[in-house]
Amino acid sequence: MSRERYLVQGAVTHAMIGETVGADATGDTAGAISVFAGQVRADVFDGRTVAAIEYSSYEAMLKEAVAGIREVIFNAFSDVKTVTIIHSTGVVKAGEISLLVVVTAGHRDQAMRACTHTVELVKEKLPVWKKEIFEDESHRWV
């Protein structure tokens, strides 16, 4: 899977996770692959249960933000080989995955730390918004 793919319509599927890990693991210089998958929780707010989250994004800015995050990670972690970020847009149901981060590195320490740092940067830097849709079809922006 191309690392240029950073936005996917609907949920990130288990097949996409497998394909991304497989693609990024290609080559024999990386000794560690760290994977983070963010999943939609069925939170309860005011007695209403979240059925799904609808994500929207500023796609033109998001592309630049992803490139910026990858640059930060490569500069901060010299052992990192690849950084892949895939975020959902549109509706993702509770229990489905909306964010995938895969980092490969020579060794596990940098793979895991860089993966954690990438997830934090995704939350801070990506122009993405989410609307919780409840089972009664009401919604709120979070």
Added chain:
Amino acid sequence: MSVRVLFFGFLAERAGAPEKRYEAVTDTNALEAMVAGEIEGLQEYSYIVSVNRQAIRGNTPLNDGDEVAFLPPFAGG
């Protein structure tokens, strides 16, 4: 002189449309004043403004064809 204005997140809902076009607006302060006339309580919301996909600080001149966006706090992940 015309600029394309994009609204995201809850601001798209408040604006009634994700995208609008504004004529004869020379800077971002003037644009925000026009938008505030359409979105009740805009000043109370937390948001940033970008011009051509770059976040701005302070008043910024606008040129014909610019793309301005009103961005609520990011909430990815």
